[in-house]
Amino acid sequence: MLSPQPRRRPLTDTIASRDGASATEDPYVAEYPGVCGGYPVLRNTRIPVRTIVGVHRRGVDVDELTELFGIARERIQGALDYYASHPQRVDEDFETNRRASEELIERNAHLQGRPWPG
16 A cells, blocks of 8 residues: 655745744745845745846836746735845845856866767
C-alpha cells in the first residue's frame, strides 16, 4: 500500500514563521533573511520587487502584471509604490543580480558554443 503524500505547509506559513520576518512595515512588501538574498519581495511570496519593477520598466502595465503574476492589483501597485519610496534598496538588488549573472556567464564561458551533451 502506498503511503500518503506528506502535507506541505502553505508558503505563507513557511515564510511568515521565519525568524527575523520582515524588515519593513509595508503591507505588500517584506524582506526575509534567506529569501531572494534578503532583498524586498512581495509579502508571503518569493517574487522580488526587482522583478515587478523590471517588467514594468519594459512597458507592461499594472493590469498586465496582475494577470501575468496572478497577484492582486493592489499588491502589484504596492511593489511599485515601495520602489518609488525605496529606490536605493531595489536598485541594490538589481545591481547584485546583474553582477551575479555576469559572474555566472564568465565562469561558464568555456561552455559557450559547445553542443549540449546528448
